[in-house]
Amino acid sequence: MQNRLRIKAAALALAAAGALAWAADAMAQANEIFVPVLVYRTGPYAPNGVPWADGFVDYLKLVNERDGGINGVKIAFEECETGYATDRGVECYERLKSKKPVAYSPLSTGITYALTEKAPGDHIVLITAGYGRADSVDGSVFRWNFPLLGTYWDGADILVQHVKTKGSLKGKKIALVYHDSPYGKEPIEALQALSKKEGFHLLLLPVTHPGVEQKATWLQIRQQRPDYVFLWGWGVMNSTAIKEAIAVAYPRLQMYGVWWSGAEPDVVPAEQAAKGYNALALGHSAENDRPVHKDIMKYLYEKGKGTASDRKEVGQVLYNRGMLSAILTVESIRTAMKKYGNGVMTGDQVRWGAEHLNIDAGRIKQLGVDGMMVPVHTSCMDHGGAHSARIHTWDGSSWSYTSGMYTADYKLLRPLVEESATKYAKEKGISPVDCAKEK
């Protein structure tokens, strides 16, 4: 009996060894431009990863269905599951590289850091809309990174600007409850600079991945009674943080989340008790009635081609953000086509397109996202293109804007960006390009 089982095991091992040599790939068709989609639909970050992925893929499908592609060139796309793990993200990057991708949006600052090492050598653009390295705004060092719409330093500065409107911050205490990963640690440098400038005391409270153990953190908050709590969480950490805040009776009105901590999956578990929780809105909130949403319903969901399993997901905060990420990718390709002609673009050409993005108010209206984003204008010096956000608040059942648009203060942030970028360039032996000479 044991022997037969051994033989079966050996046979299975041989079969597995045979399957290992498999590398059957379907190449993208000749006149299609390939956009890889790195997503996480499993794991502790899935509640937030799924709507983003659905929004991204839906917009790509919409461009194919409604417009017949970008200026006639259809988009081929393929999803790859990363589970928010850096090594899986790197494997997905390598797996999809054979199909000649033009731009990756990894939706993870950790994976962005790893891909920042590889993408320049492979001539592939990294569009990190609303996340990624804050110092990659400096395009003279980070030629291939595009942290469009806003970085975490922008977010930190805007939050401080907003809470300052409620009264001077001198002597006040602000706690940062952050995910103990590159994503969560990113705003610390900016917040430390701001605490020196504004005179508030910064309390740093890290939460280990995946973020379900926060009892100790919130007991500390109850002890220290900070005036404001900034939440820099992701996935289940967000909903856990809000539930813990309710448990220690920390007023939600004094909690401010970054734009990745202010979406439906974070507040719906706590329902009405999360009322008053504020978060940054990266230009958009949970609009679901713009022309682009109507088009998505008409061309995709009415025909049964939508990606989301539940139609109500269309127009949610993270769905909109995924959609905007896809819009920025498509617009970069379109801008590249204006210069290089309507064909299949290469990575270098899309890089040029991303560096010369000029999405003005008129174009925003044409895209059907009126009121959901600010104009984006990139350049070699500024790979972010836009550095604005506003605050939206949860009232128990929906999000509504509770502030005007703020713009990050680059008089304070630019020296920090350049210092960090220069340090990176020195470590990697990169010689920064002279932006004045770039066309």
Added chain:
Amino acid sequence: MIYRETGQFRTSYASDQQLFPILQDRVLVIGFLAFAFVVVPFVASDYLFRAILTPFLILSLAALGLNILVGYCGQLSLGTGGFMAVGAYAAYNLAVRIPSLNLIVVFVLAGLCATLVGALFGIPSLRIKGFYLAVTTLAAQFFLDWLFSRVGWFTNDSSSGSVAAPPLELFGHPIQGPAEKYLLVLSIVSVFALLAKNLTRGAVGRSWMATRDMDVAAEVIGIRPLYAKLTAFAVSSFYVGVAGAMWGFVYLGGWEPLAFDVNRSFELLFMVIIGGLGSILGSFLGAAFIVILPIALNRLPSALGVPLSTATVSELELMVFGGLIVFFLIAEPRGLARLWAIGKEKLRLWPFPH
């Protein structure tokens, strides 16, 4: 029939004591190495190099190190991820603070740093055994996790906690392409595997195995437990440290503390258990099982043309992988290397088994 050693007479002690006394074994191993060094760099695709072969080789080196400790010396260790981290961060600090150092020297010095740390955390093994030692090494893992997360000096005061390795170059020649990185890793791993094979056959290795089998009896016949256990920890940590340095420098390029967390330790322990405790080949087989099989399972549905969502594929991959682990451990608890050994035994009699 093919594997008979009839007619092969060894006429000197040296030829009898060689690593692969049977001619067929020698032919197989040297042929395999020649294939890996000479044919693969020209034939394999970029994806195979960067996503399959390089991580497989680096993790098999780490599994080899852990096998020396757990398989040959019987000291259960759950701190391997932390020791890999020591190697990686030591290499990073050496490369960034002393840029003129040769890459091989950087790796060796990083391994030596890991040796010191490993020997330090191995001292409790002189008093405690088995699961209790596992807990001590787990403490090492968490301590090192905390150290590299909180003490800014190790990450060169990086604000995000992420570090980026400087570009690799060896004797003036930059190592950028995937085939070059693969060859670098393959050379280092082959040398280390040869060293390990010889160590485990020598006096030191026999003292490890004696300590594993019955440590009181070993002490009675004169094997010093301090010497045996600490050398096991030291050699194992050296291997694991070099593997960690290569993981960070050659494979990832840039990493954050999560890359060497407790899941990595468990992953390496599983590699060693499934591959076969106390076997050099077992480390490689286990690493292949744990590194390559999930990727193959993930790609299988699309390769077969079955349209499934990525979420379903990932969940299926986890379930099938777990099922396979259970199956292999029931079929052969002593690991894949034992399956291979039994196969060879059968081949000696084939086609006339009795």
